[in-house]
Each structure stands twice: as C-alpha cells, then as structure tokens.
Amino acid sequence: xxxxxxxxxxxxxxxxxxxxxxxxxxxxxxxxxxxxxxxxxxxxxxxxxxxxxxxxxxxxxxxxxxxxxxxxxxxxxxxxxxxxxxxxxxxxxxxxxxxxxxxxxxxxxxxxxxxxxxxxxxxxxxxxxxxxxxxxxxxxxxxxxxxxxxxxxxxxxxxxxxxxxxxxxxxxxxxxxxxxxxxxxxxxxxxxxxxxxxxxxxxxxxxxx
Amino acid sequence: xxxxxxxxxxxxxxxxxxxxxxxxxxxxxxxxxxxxxxxxxxxxxxxxxxxxxxxxxxxxxxxxxxxxxxxxxxxxxxxxxxxxxxxxxxxxxxxxxxxxxxxxxxxxxxxxxxxxxxxxxxxxxxxxxxxxxxxxxxxxxxxxxxxxxxxxxxxxxxxxxxxxxxxxxxxxxxxxxxxxxxxxxxxxxxxxxxxxxxxxxxxxxxxxxxxxxxxxxxxxxxxxxxxxxxxxxxxxxxxxxxxxxxxxxxxxxxxxxxxxxxxxxxxxxxxxxxxxxxxxxxxxxxxx
Amino acid sequence: xxxxxxxxxxxxxxxxxxxxxxxxxxxxxxxxxxxxxxxxxxxxxxxxxxxxxxxxxxxxxxxxxxxxxxxxxxxxxxxxxxxxxxxxxxxxxxxxxxxxxxxxxxxxxxxxxxxxxxxxxxxxxxxxxxxxxxxxxxxxxxxxxxxxxxxxxxxxxxxxxxxxxxxxxxxxxxxxxxxxxxxxxxxxxxxxxxxxxxxxxxxxxxxxxxxxxxxxxxxxxxxxxxxxxxxxxxxxxxxxxxxxxxxxxxxxxxxxxxxxxxxxxxxxxxxxxxxxxxxxxxxxxxxxxxxxxxxxxxxxxxxxxxxxxxx
Numbered sequence: 016x017x018x019x020x021x022x023x024x025x026x027x028x029x030x031x032x033x034x035x036x037x038x039x040x041x042x043x044x045x046x047x048x049x050x051x052x053x054x055x056x057x058x059x060x061x062x063x064x065x066x067x068x069x070x071x072x073x074x075x076x077x078x079x080x081x082x083x084x085x086x087x088x089x090x091x092x093x094x095x096x097x098x099x100x101x102x103x104x105x106x107x108x109x110x111x112x113x114x115x116x117x118x119x120x121x122x123x124x125x126x127x128x129x130x131x132x133x134x135x136x137x138x139x140x141x142x143x144x145x146x147x148x149x150x151x152x153x154x155x156x157x158x159x160x161x162x163x164x165x166x167x168x169x170x171x172x173x174x175x176x177x178x179x180x181x182x183x184x185x186x187x188x189x190x191x192x193x194x195x196x197x198x199x200x201x202x203x204x205x206x207x208x209x210x211x212x213x214x215x216x217x218x219x220x221x222x223x224x
Numbered sequence: 225x226x227x228x229x230x231x232x233x234x235x236x237x238x239x240x241x242x243x244x245x246x247x248x249x250x251x252x253x254x255x256x257x258x259x260x261x262x263x264x265x266x267x268x269x270x271x272x273x274x275x276x277x278x279x280x281x282x283x284x285x286x287x288x289x290x291x292x293x294x295x296x297x298x299x300x301x302x303x304x305x306x307x308x309x310x311x312x313x314x315x316x317x318x319x320x321x322x323x324x325x326x327x328x329x330x331x332x333x334x335x336x337x338x339x340x341x342x343x344x345x346x347x348x349x350x351x352x353x354x355x356x357x358x359x360x361x362x363x364x365x366x367x368x369x370x371x372x373x374x375x376x377x378x379x380x381x382x383x384x385x386x387x388x389x390x391x392x393x394x395x396x397x398x399x400x401x402x403x404x405x406x407x408x409x410x411x412x413x414x415x416x417x418x419x420x421x422x423x424x425x426x427x428x429x430x431x432x433x434x435x436x437x438x439x440x441x442x443x444x445x446x447x448x449x450x451x452x453x454x455x456x457x458x459x460x461x462x463x464x465x466x467x468x469x470x471x472x473x474x475x476x477x478x479x480x481x482x483x484x485x486x487x488x489x490x491x492x493x494x495x496x497x498x499x500x501x502x503x504x505x506x507x508x509x510x511x512x
Numbered sequence: 513x514x515x516x517x518x519x520x521x522x523x524x525x526x527x528x529x530x531x532x533x534x535x536x537x538x539x540x541x542x543x544x545x546x547x548x549x550x551x552x553x554x555x556x557x558x559x560x561x562x563x564x565x566x567x568x569x570x571x572x573x574x575x576x577x578x579x580x581x582x583x584x585x586x587x588x589x590x591x592x593x594x595x596x597x598x599x600x601x602x603x604x605x606x607x608x609x610x611x612x613x614x615x616x617x618x619x620x621x622x623x624x625x626x627x628x629x630x631x632x633x634x635x636x637x638x639x640x641x642x643x644x645x646x647x648x649x650x651x652x653x654x655x656x657x658x659x660x661x662x663x664x665x666x667x668x669x670x671x672x673x674x675x676x677x678x679x680x681x682x683x684x685x686x687x688x689x690x691x692x693x694x695x696x697x698x699x700x701x702x703x704x705x706x707x708x709x710x711x712x713x714x715x716x717x718x719x720x721x722x723x724x725x726x727x728x729x730x731x732x733x734x735x736x737x738x739x740x741x742x743x744x745x746x747x748x749x750x751x752x753x754x755x756x757x758x759x760x761x762x763x764x765x766x767x768x769x770x771x772x773x774x775x776x777x778x779x780x781x782x783x784x785x786x787x788x789x790x791x792x793x794x795x796x797x798x799x800x801x802x803x804x805x806x807x808x809x810x811x812x813x814x815x816x817x818x819x820x821x822x823x
Contacts, residue, residue, distance in 0.1 A: 052695060052698065127777070127779065129779075141564070141780070143564060143779075144779070168721075169721075170564065171563070171564030171721065171764075171780070172723055172764050172767040172768060173763055173764060173767045173775065173776045174564070174779070175767065176767040176769075176773045176774060176775045176776070177775035177776070177777075179773070180773065180775045181775075198695045198696070199696065199724060199769070200696060201724065201768070201769035201770050202769045204769070205769040205773055
C-alpha cells in the first residue's frame with residue numbers, strides 16, 4: 016500500500032500558509048520521521064494525512080483513494096499527543112478500546128495494558144497508561160498506516176522504550192507504514208528509516224531520501 | 225540544623241465534618257422534600273382554601289390559623305399552599321416546555337450548519353434583548369390571558385439561556401478529539417451521538433431545567449400580580465399577593481407577608497437544588 | 513550532604529503531600545502522592561527533578577510555593593538559606609526571593625499589556641527602569657512592553673515569563689516544565705537563561721520529564737519515582753550505568769535511545785496501591801525481603817540514594 020500527499024497547502028490565517036505544496040510518498044514498509052521546529056504545523060500535517068482536516072489545496076491518496084472522503088474505518092490512524100483529550104472521560108477503558116477495530120489481547124499484552132485497568136475511567140489512570148490504550152485502539156485489524164504525533168512526550172523513558180519496541184515489531188510484522196513526529200533526535204534516529212524535514216522560511220518542504 | 229526531628233506542617237486540609245458531596249446531597253434532599261411537600265399538601269387542601277367563614281374574618285396569625293385569615297374568613301395558610309402549588313405546576317410545565325425548546329434549538333444550531341445557527345442565534349439575541357417582563361405581558365396578552373396564556377408566555381420566553389448553553393456544549397463536543405477519533409474508527413453518527421454526546425449534554429440539560437424553575441415561578445407570579453396572568457378564581461400566589469395589596473393600608477400585613485415569604489423560599493429552594501445539582505456534576509467542584 | 517563545598521539555598525527534607533479524593537459515592541480516601549521526598553539546591557546550582565508526566569512532581573513545585581490545591585495535606589521541612597520555613601514565611605517569600613516560572617503563556621493575563629504585567633501594575637520610575645534593563649538583558653525589544661500576550665512568539669513569551677520572575681531579584685527559581693515539547697536544541701537555548709542565573713550564585717530547581725534536557729543543563733539530577741526521589745546524583749554519574757546507584761535509575765539509563773533503548777517490565781505503582789518499603793520493589797531484580805522494610809537514604813559517592821543494595 017502507498018500513502019501519497021500531493022501538493023498539500025494549508026493555513027489557519029488568511030495569507031499565512033503553514034504548509035505550502037507539501038509532497039510525500041510513503042510505502043507501507045517504511046518508517047518515516049517528520050522533523051520540524053515547533054510551530055511548523057506538524058500536528059496539522061498529521062491531521063491532514065489521516066483525513067481529519069481537508070487541505071486547502073492538494074490531496075492525500077491511499078492507493079489512489081482520497082483519504083478525506085473515506086467513510087467508515089479509516090486505514091490511516093493517527094495517535095494524538097495528548098492521550099487525556101483522545102478519550103471520552105465518561106467511558107470506561109474497556110468501552111474506549113472497544114471502539115477500535117477488533118483489538119487483540121496480544122496487542123494489549125505487548126503494550127503492557129493490565130486487565131484491571133479495563134474497568135477504570137481515564138481519570139483513574141496516568142497519562143502514560145491512557146496513551147497505551149490510545150495506541151492499542153489505533154492498531155485495529157484494518158489499520159494500514161499509523162501516524163504517531165509526539166506520542167511519547169507524556170511517557171517516562173522506560174514506558175517510552177516499552178511502547179516503541181512493541182510498536183516497531185508490530186508494524187514490521189503487519190506491514191503497517193509508520194509516520195513519526197518527535198522532537199527527540201535520538202528517538203528519531205532509533206525509529207525512522209528515513210526523515211523528512213519541514214524547513215522554515217518560507218514554509219516550504221524539502222524532501223530527503 | 226538538618227535533623228530537628230520534627231516536621232513542619234505546611235498545609236492542613238480543613239475537613240468539614242460533612243464532606244461536600246454529602247452536604248450537597250443533604251441540601252438536595254431537603255430542598256426536594258420541602259418543595260414536594262408544598263406541592264402535595266397544596267393539591268390536597270382542596271376546598272379549605274376557598275371556604276369562606278365570616279365568623280373568622282381578619283384574624284391575626286394564631287395557632288388555629290398560623291398565617292391568619294383574610295377579609296372573607298379564608299385560612300391564609302391553606303390559600304398560600306394552594307396558590308404555591310398551582311404556581312409550581314405552572315412553573316414545572318412552563319420550564320419543561322422551555323427546556324425542550326432549548327434542547328431542540330440548541331442541537332439544531334450546533335449541528336445543522338451555519339445558516340440555521342445564524343438564525344437561531346439571532347432569535348436568542350432578539351428574545352434576550354427585550355425586557356423580560358414586557359415580553360411576558362405582550363405574549364400573555366396576545367394569547368388572551370388566563371392559565372394558558374401564562375404558560376405559553378413563560379414557556380416561550382425562557383429558552384434562550386439554556387439554548388445557548390446546549391449549543392455551546394455541542395459545538396465544543398464536536399471539536400473534541402475523542403469524538404473526531406470515534407468517527408475515524410468507523411463509529412456511526414448515531415452511535416457517537418448516543419454514546420458520546422448525550423451522556424455529556426444531558427446532565428447539563430437537567431441542571432438547566434431545574435434552574436429554569438425559579439424564574440418560571442417568579443415570572444408567573446409577577447405576571448399574575450400585574451393582572452395579566454391567572455384569572456381571579458384561581459388562587460395563584462400572584463393573585464393572593466395582588467389582592468392583599470388592597471388590604472395592606474388597613475394594617476393587614478399578614479395577608480401579603482406570609483405568602484410573599486413562601487414564594488421567596490420556594491424560589492430560593494429551587495435555586496439551591498439546581499445549584500447543588502450543578503456542583504455535583506461539574507468536575508471542577510466535584511472533588512472538594 | 514551531596515555538595516559540601518556549596519552553601520544550600522534550598523533544602524527539602526521528608527516532604528509528603530497527600531490528596532483527599534472521592535472514590536465512589538461518598539467515600540473519601542487519602543492519596544499520598546509525595547512521600548518523604550528530599551532534595552536540595554546549592555548556591556550556583558541547577559538541579560533537575562526528573563520524573564514521568566502525571567507522577568505528581570508538579571506538586572513538589574506547588575508545595576514549595578505554598579500553592580497546593582485546597583484538598584491537600586502537606587508536611588515536611590523546607591529550609592531556605594538556612595531558615596526553616598513556616599507556611600506564613602513561604603507566603604512572604606513567594607514571588608520575591610522564590611519565584612515560579614510556569615510552563616506557558618497561558619499564565620499571562622491576555623487582557624493586559626506585557627509591560628504592565630511584568631511591572632505588576634507599578635509605574636514608579638525605578639520599577640520601570642528595572643523592567644527596561646531586564647528586557648535589554650533578555651534581548652526583548654523595548655516595544656514588547658506594549659504588546660499583548662497573544663502577539664508574542666513562543667520564545668518571547670518564555671522570556672517575558674522570565675523577566676516577570678526576575679523583577680523581584682529572586683534567589684531561587686522553580687521552573688515547572690519550562691520547555692514543553694521543544695526540540696532539544698531550542699530547549700537548551702531556552703534553558704541558557706536559567707544557567708546564567710544559577711552561575712551568578714543563585715539556585716534553580718528544574719522540574720521536568722525530559723531527561724535528555726536535564727542531562728544537558730543540570731548540575732545534579734534527582735530522579736523522581738512513585739512520589740519520592742529515589743536518587744540524587746551529579747550529572748557526571750549519568751555517563752555510565754556503573755556510576756549510578758538506584759536500580760530504577762539504571763533501568764532509566766538503559767532505556768535511553770542512545771544507550772540501547774531497552775524496555776523494562778512493569779509500571780509505576782499508584783498512590784493508592786503502593787507496595788511496602790521500596791516503591792520500586794515489585795519491579796526490581798535485586799528484590800530481597802529487607803526491601804519491604806523502611807528504606808533509609810544513604811550517601812554514596814556524593815550522591816544520595818534510597819536503596820539498601822546500592823553500592
């Protein structure tokens with residue numbers, strides 16, 4: 016499978032584009048890191064690539080199909096930076112995970128999710144624990160690409176390495192393409208097979224292969 | 225210097241003997257029972273409230289008649305309770321209608337696109353822009369006074385605040401990450417509404433409804449007092465108060481004082497009940 | 513003590529903070545989120561307290577400043593320049609000799625111009641001069657004073673927060689996650705002002721989850737685990753796993769991407785179900801029955817550690 020972004024432009028304010036004619040092509044065996052200083056629309060780019068936001072111009076295509084128009088389960092799943100905002104505080108963790116697409120026990124074990132967490136509410140777990148659920152939820156059966164937006168900033172180092180080690184084997188086994196945003200260079204070097212740099216002025220993207 | 229052995233107390237949480245949640249529950253239970261009692265007793269007193277007895281005219285408050293009697297020898301306590309219960313019924317009816325209108329308009333404004341939103345918001349501003357009492361009088365007069373007129377007037381003038389709240393809540397929810405994520409996980413719109421939105425909005429709706437009560441009751445009373453509301457045969461609290469005004473100059477202060485105080489207490493109690501409900505639901509104050 | 517050649521600016525001994533919370537219905541429980549925490553900051557030192565987000569380390573800052581939420585109990589001895597502080601004294605020092613530099617611009621009042629906020633609404637000539645000097649020092653253009661907070665860039669906002677803190681000539685800065693989500697290089701740059709401040713003989717207590725940053729800028733690192741500091745060590749000890757003392761710190765070191773990225777099983781215990789004795793016990797490879805007793809802090813090679821097996 017192939018995820019393709021073609022001529023993506025986007026801006027929140029009139030006349031100020033944070034993304035201009037951005038291009039990228041990712042195969043489902045790749046792990047791509049996106050590098051940019053803060054405030055350069057990395058989260059926005061992630062949302063565009065996973066079909067949350069419609070770009071002002073351009074298209075994101077998954078095997079030729081426009082990602083924004085896909086109905087039902089989206090094969091490109093994004094994991095958000097702030098786990099506490101990504102779950103409904105009124106639902107128990109088991110109901111939250113049930114929204115995913117048939118999440119295996121194996122995935123929960125791999126991410127170190129303990130069974131007695133399932134009956135708790137998000138507020139009764141730490142951010143790192145909730146984030147494990149969010150990661151598990153995004154790993155449904157039909158997921159083909161995973162977009163991870165600073166998913167481990169909220170985790171302590173040991174949890175971070177636990178989670179990433181699992182994710183790396185999982186995406187390799189299931190041939191899931193991975194797009195990673197992180198501000199940590201060391202982590203990026205460890206994870207990504209290739210890096211894309213969003214350069215600063217004038218908000219233009221360069222491509223390094 | 226380092227090993228003084230003793231430890232400084234830096235902060236001590238002042239625990240109340242009753243924790244706040246119990247306290248709130250207590251207030252809630254007390255308020256609800258009191259209001260229920262007024263309503264039930266008022267409904268049951270029946271004829272005592274209108275039975276005249278000319279041997280017992282103009283009595284000051286006393287053991288047999290705690291609120292005194294009026295110029296026709298009617299027991300003021302019975303009249304007050306009867307009047308209050310009628311007012312509560314009307315208030316209940318009117319606020320439920322108001323709240324339903326608010327729910328429908330609020331949801332419509334938040335979900336049916338920019339144009340619908342603009343129209344509804346404009347209506348909210350319109351209704352809120354007109355002085356409340358004036359609007360009430362206008363509507364009730366146009367419909368032809370009477371019980372029906374009051375209910376309609378109160379019902380269709382009290383929805384804007386709650387509409388605004390519901391609209392805001394839904395708009396905010398629509399932008400919530402977890403709702404957007406649910407959509408990308410293939411959850412249907414219906415499922416999202418039932419599972420994510422209603423459980424969030426409903427408690428706020430309930431609190432809004434309870435907090436509408438005191439307004440509705442007070443405005444019903446005011447409208448009736450001014451002669452635009454209930455007919456004189458129905459001893460609403462407003463009627464009792466306006467009739468009593470004529471006798472105030474004769475020194476019969478109890479005719480107005482006690483019914484007035486009961487009205488005030490009822491309104492404050494409803495406010496208290498609504499307030500404590502909100503306190504329990506609102507996560508910001510729930511942990512105190 | 514760990515830094516014998518320094519005079520202490522801040523010294524905290526046996527700090528405990530507990531929360532009162534509703535569990536289900538009307539039952540209330542006490543959650544001990546910080547227990548017997550020790551940490552110190554010497555003159556000229558920048559000390560980092562490193563711990564996972566949401567592990568309660570922000571409460572440490574709030575406790576030192578006496579701004580804990582109301583439903584908290586706190587006890588412990590805090591010395592500031594050799595003076596044992598009472599709650600009242602803390603209140604007097606707060607905002608003067610001890611200041612907090614918060615995470616983000618949201619701490620600025622959005623409706624007031626930056627200059628007035630920094631001057632705390634005072635307009636005397638001396639205050640104005642001081643503000644202008646500080647703006648110069650932190651390379652903020654003087655016209656920044658007339659901007660509203662929303663007109664500031666992230667970096668400027670951070671410097672404005674810093675000038676606000678510096679107006680009272682503090683001795684100790686407590687910085688709570690001052691560089692959230694910043695790239696290491698940018699974070700280091702942002703931290704250079706704190707470094708300068710410490711180098712003038714003052715103290716900085718940096719509270720962060722970012723160990724990479726802490727390793728770059730701090731003199732000493734206190735490792736926060738399950739509500740307490742398990743180890744306080746000079747930053748040089750983090751060069752090799754052998755110079756570290758506590759098994760958790762060692763696991764942390766091995767989990768760094770540059771040191772192998774090794775995962776470690778288990779999770780931090782909740783305040784609700786804390787094990788007896790050492791909080792790391794259930795995960796620890798060196799666990800022995802004695803670990804369930806009272807663990808005293810030991811001084812080993814200029815670092816302090818709470819582990820009976822530490823060498």
